[in-house]
Amino acid sequence: MTALAQAAVDEAAFIRVRGLEKSFGGVEVYRDFDLDVPRGKFTTIFGPNGCGKSTLINMMSGLVPFEAGTVEIGGRDYRAAKIGYVFQNYRDSLFPWMRALENIEYPLRVRGVPRRQQVERVERLLAQFEITLDLKRHTYEMSGGQQQLVAILRALVADPEVLFLDEPFSALDYEMTLYMRDRLQAMFVETGLTTVLVSHDLEEAVYLADVLLLLSKRPTRIVEQIRYDAPRPRTPAIMGDPEFVTTKQHALELFRAEMQR
Amino acid sequence: MTAATRTLERAPRSRPRLRFRAVAAVLLPLVGPVAFILLWWAVSAAHVVRAVLLPGPFETLGYLGNELVHGTIAADAAVTLTRTLVSFAIGAALGVPIGVAFGSNERLYRSVEFVIDFFRSTPASALIPLFILFFGISDINKIAIASFSVFLIVMFNSAYGVMNARKSRILAAKVMGASPFQVFRDVLIFESLPQTFVGLRNGISTALVIVVVAEMFIGSDQGLGHRIIEGEQILHVTDMYASIIVAGLLGYALNVLFMVIDKRLIHWNGK
Numbered sequence: 462m463t464a465l466a467q468a469a470v471d472e473a474a475f476i477r478v479r480g481l482e483k484s485f486g487g488v489e490v491y492r493d494f495d496l497d498v499p500r501g502k503f504t505t506i507f508g509p510n511g512c513g514k515s516t517l518i519n520m521m522s523g524l525v526p527f528e529a530g531t532v533e534i535g536g537r538d539y540r541a542a543k544i545g546y547v548f549q550n551y552r553d554s555l556f557p558w559m560r561a562l563e564n565i566e567y568p569l570r571v572r573g574v575p576r577r578q579q580v581e582r583v584e585r586l587l588a589q590f591e592i593t594l595d596l597k598r599h600t601y602e603m604s605g606g607q608q609q610l611v612a613i614l615r616a617l618v619a620d621p622e623v624l625f626l627d628e629p630f631s632a633l634d635y636e637m638t639l640y641m642r643d644r645l646q647a648m649f650v651e652t653g654l655t656t657v658l659v660s661h662d663l664e665e666a667v668y669l670a671d672v673l674l675l676l677s678k679r680p681t682r683i684v685e686q687i688r689y690d691a692p693r694p695r696t697p698a699i700m701g702d703p704e705f706v707t708t709k710q711h712a713l714e715l716f717r718a719e720m721q722r
Numbered sequence: 723m724t725a726a727t728r729t730l731e732r733a734p735r736s737r738p739r740l741r742f743r744a745v746a747a748v749l750l751p752l753v754g755p756v757a758f759i760l761l762w763w764a765v766s767a768a769h770v771v772r773a774v775l776l777p778g779p780f781e782t783l784g785y786l787g788n789e790l791v792h793g794t795i796a797a798d799a800a801v802t803l804t805r806t807l808v809s810f811a812i813g814a815a816l817g818v819p820i821g822v823a824f825g826s827n828e829r830l831y832r833s834v835e836f837v838i839d840f841f842r843s844t845p846a847s848a849l850i851p852l853f854i855l856f857f858g859i860s861d862i863n864k865i866a867i868a869s870f871s872v873f874l875i876v877m878f879n880s881a882y883g884v885m886n887a888r889k890s891r892i893l894a895a896k897v898m899g900a901s902p903f904q905v906f907r908d909v910l911i912f913e914s915l916p917q918t919f920v921g922l923r924n925g926i927s928t929a930l931v932i933v934v935v936a937e938m939f940i941g942s943d944q945g946l947g948h949r950i951i952e953g954e955q956i957l958h959v960t961d962m963y964a965s966i967i968v969a970g971l972l973g974y975a976l977n978v979l980f981m982v983i984d985k986r987l988i989h990w991n992g993k
Contacts, residue, residue: 524893546897553890557990558912567908568898601993619898 475500481530507666508676514659518625545616547626551608555600562596568619606637626658786964802946810929813872821880846871864936872925879921883914
């Protein structure tokens, strides 16, 4: 296989959305909406408030129903796909009656994985990402960052085909946000997992992206898919880099033009 | 100066203060009971109320102590406690599963909501004659009516616990691939537990209230309720007051017990 052909396979749409329709209380949010999410890439979604950023990944992951259209993940209907999902509100999505470790094991338990293999799988996961948290604690005893880390591990433990994250760091302070971005990026580099992250922070959306998906006001369309090819692992120093600044500037201009429409 | 030496210097000064705080923490809760007994003593010693109607606190407590060791008050308390616990057990055993079932199907609950709210709002004591008609003047009657009250309270709270379960955790389980049964067993039950426990705590208090009332008015020869009404009728008021104190202590003990179980079992509540 030539290098060119290899690139074409990598670029193949892993998630394919066609003719998606969705309205809330009579207001159309999505109408005849198409989207391709590339395999093995980090896609971030950014757009104005109320354009349905979160709704989009919720529909792709089957959390929110839609009126018409198809969503395929890895060539099959989305309902057959193994999905990892990280919620914005870790406090309301983790199970406080379980210890952190049991939370991480839960997706394996649901799938009926034998106990021995559950333990092995979690151990491998923790070693892979160099996690040193005390997971015998209950989640409410942990800091916000630690809780969200547990939520991410829980999303990854069952080897999902795609990882969705809905503004995962918006409840954390800035220092913790920077730290968590880099943990997530390291996990992405390690696994090469197709990742889709919704962000309300343009800086974050560029920093983490291979592809930044800029959405319009509703009815929502894709304003532009912006590529950002800086090598990984990226560090916060890159935010002063001319290419980063240009990309962010470009996205900001499109965003402001969209707001004034 | 390092932090360590600063702490060392401050330590002797703060120690007496700490001790004072610790002593205060132990003594403060005793202020109420002591004040209450003093007030009781003052009222009875000043003969504001006739001695036949209100014996002094020390006389009453002395009588109670003697009665506990040599008399039958402990046996009566045991009967009342047994009836309360049996009623509670029956009401809870029926109330929790039926409440959870109703809660899982909101339409079903809405269809019976009025009936539940009606009987919940009806004073259980108003139903005593009705229960006498059906169950006669028996031990079963007392337990039947108390169980009925417990059942309503527990079922109502369990149903609401399930209905108000946080949607986000249910969604989280679904997206991880949990089946409806797994969502129910692993999430819904736990989400409803705090509210269910509110129902259980109210239930045990109500069970005691109804059992004592039933013992007063549904011919019995045992139990604290029977003892209280008899003390009043033959004017053995010291025994009446002693029985009231025992009934109060029983209720308090049950409440504390349930609070401890609640905290232990539902450790995540409010966090």
